[in-house]
Amino acid sequence: MxxxxxxxxxxxxxxxxxxxxxxxxxxxxxxxxxxxxxxxxxxxxxxxxxxxxxxxxxxxxxxxxxxxxxxxxxxxxxxxxxxxxxxxxxxxxxxxxxxxxxxxxxxxxxxxxxxxxxxxxxxxxxxxxxxxxxxxxxxxxxxxxxxxxxxxxxxxxxxxxxxxxxxxxxxWMHRFKPENTKEKPFKITKTETRPVQMMHQKQKLPHNWVREPNLQVVELPYTDPQLSMAILLPPEDTLDTITSLAEELNIFFARFEVQPPDTAIHNTPGYSSHSLVLEEQQVMSKLTISKLLEWTDPSNLRRQNVHLHLPRFxxxxxxxxxxxxxxxxxxxxxxxxxxxxxxxxxxxxxxxxxxxxxxxxxxxxxxxxxxxxxxxxCMTVSIDRTLIFMADHPFLFLIMHKPTRSILFLGSYCGPE
Structure with missing residues (x-):
């Protein structure tokens, strides 16, 4: 360990x-x-x-x-x-x-x-x-x-x-049906989209809602439960502030502050009306391996009915x-x-x-x-209902060997080139 x-x-x-x-x-x-x-x-x-x-x-x-x-x-x-x-x-x-x-x-x-x-x-x-x-x-x-x-x-x-x-x-332990894969727009920035082949399934999956820094985590198990892919998805409204990949990643660990009353509120259940504070000296400074392991820890993941939309990439x-x-x-x-x-x-x-x-x-x-x-x-959601996990904008993912908590692959998908 x-x-x-x-x-x-x-x-x-x-x-x-x-x-x-x-x-x-x-x-x-x-x-x-x-x-x-x-x-x-x-x-x-x-x-x-x-x-x-x-x-x-x-x-x-x-x-x-x-x-x-x-x-x-x-x-x-x-x-x-x-x-x-x-x-x-x-x-x-x-x-x-x-x-x-x-x-x-x-x-x-x-x-x-x-x-x-x-x-x-x-x-x-x-x-x-x-x-x-x-x-x-x-x-x-x-x-x-x-x-x-x-x-x-x-x-x-x-x-x-x-x-x-x-x-x-x-x-995958739960394979996606090819007939459910459809072409959908992927939001690269607030003003730019590109088409992707979006896979879809409704499945009971381990899920976590991290209230701060406001992101969803879903785990996709493989047939062998020793391995899984975890996807960390920020709210779509953070695209308003994304200008670089560094800032995109900063959504996972930047501090948040309450916006004035006239600010548009994200309408997804569980999300709060916060805005990103992107201070230059804080860019990517808050994400730690302890936090990452905490967010993906089995004890913090609750099996939920999830409508999962994930790009084929x-x-x-x-x-x-x-x-x-x-x-x-x-x-x-x-x-x-x-x-x-x-x-x-x-x-x-x-x-x-x-x-x-x-x-x-x-x-x-x-x-x-x-x-x-x-x-x-040389955080965990306390209500049992179907959640929508729409990975149609940049997200972070990792493939982990669960018994040793070793990260085999770590990546970010920001849309097709």
Whole structure:
């Protein structure tokens, strides 16, 4: 639990940072795999020393975890245990042939992360090495992620590539009937809509109404109750104030204040007449992993009859996280003059030159299929009635492994591009 909490805190930091980076004239959808990013970086952390180790531990929130690597090993075992869903988690090291890697590091990363070392020739066959790594990622993600490493990412100076791949496929416990899927407008902003294929079902589902910061939460269980998707939906009237994805996310945790009497009141039962206070210094500062876990905790979810309207969508995201992690405080890891990865190799000068992360997630009537890969390169409603959950405007969603409270995928859907 302590590792899942640490990984969750780190995930929100990365998600917020990426949202900030992608600010534009309209909200942009985004998805990451916190499990994939944290696992890949944890393998690097195993070989980090001194300042680099301290920086990574602080950013990754590992200070609150007693034995990081043993906990990761246990977490991976629990998440990938045989079940009715498919969840593959694979790690691999690709290292320059004849490079002086620490045998202790290789032994520990194999023991804790089940990651073997594959010898590569980055010096004279850089592109061939890139092809080999991309093929491995494609295979481990059931052909969902292709060409994770773009041309030019690897160079003859590359010495080590650490890869984590995650593939998930799960069917809904309550499938949507395809004949109920209709084209509907999705409100991207107050003045802009785009058509989506809107799925619909009436079902008794776990539901929570969080009075502050005023949002609905609904849980969609998969056939295996260990996994579920939670959708966090703000009230539609917040579109009046949405100008960027960062502000869209801020609706989940910004403070509210009562509007003057002449202000239009949202007419959905359970909502109060509040308006968003979007202070620049508070943007995305209130959402914490503790709050997120509280809102989605089974004890706070009550089974309700719900008219659920959810878009059928497919998201693809790719990001180079080196700049993001540097801003978060992991700068020395990417600086060849200050990185200390002597736990990986006694040879000085080894640093991380890139960190690539790619995710594909598809949600349809049957269920969810999602894949991710990360590469390191050296209130409850008290009345029983049918509720309307209309996800026709931007929302946040996450796929969680419930026994460990681990977030496998975290995303925001802001409409079709």
């Amino acid at each position: 302590e590792l899942s909490h640490a990984n969750g805190e780190f995930a929100l930091d990365v998600f917020r940072a990426l949202c900030k980076e992608s600010e534009g004239p309209r909200p942009s959808s985004l998805i990451i795999s916190p499990l994939s990013i944290s696992t890949a970086l944890a393998m690097v952390y195993l070989g980090a020393r001194n300042k680099t180790q301290e920086e990574m531990g602080k950013v990754l929130k590992f200070g609150q975890v007693s034995d990081v690597h043993s906990h990761f090993n246990s977490l991976m075992e629990k998440i990938t245990a045989p079940s009715s869903y498919t969840l593959n988690l694979a790690n691999r090291l690709f290292g320059q042939q004849s490079f002086n890697f620490s045998q202790e590091f290789l032994g520990e990363v194999q023991k804790k992360y089940l990651a073997d070392l594959q010898a590569m020739d980055f010096v004279s066959a850089t592109e061939a090495a890139r092809g080999t790594i991309n093929t491995w990622v494609e295979d481990k993600t059931e052909n969902k992620i292709k060409e994770l490493l773009k041309a030019g990412v690897l160079t003859p100076m590359t010495r080590l590539v650490l890869v984590n791949a995650v593939y998930f496929k799960g069917n 497919k998201l693809e995201s790719s990001a180079s996280l080196a700049g993001t992690l540097t801003v978060l405080g992991m700068g020395s890891l990417f600086d060849c003059s200050s990185a200390d990865l002597t736990g990986i190799s006694v040879d000085r000068g080894l640093s991380l030159s890139a960190l690539a992360h790619g995710v594909v997630c598809e949600v349809n009537e049957v269920g969810t299929e999602a894949a991710a890969a990360t590469v390191d390169i």
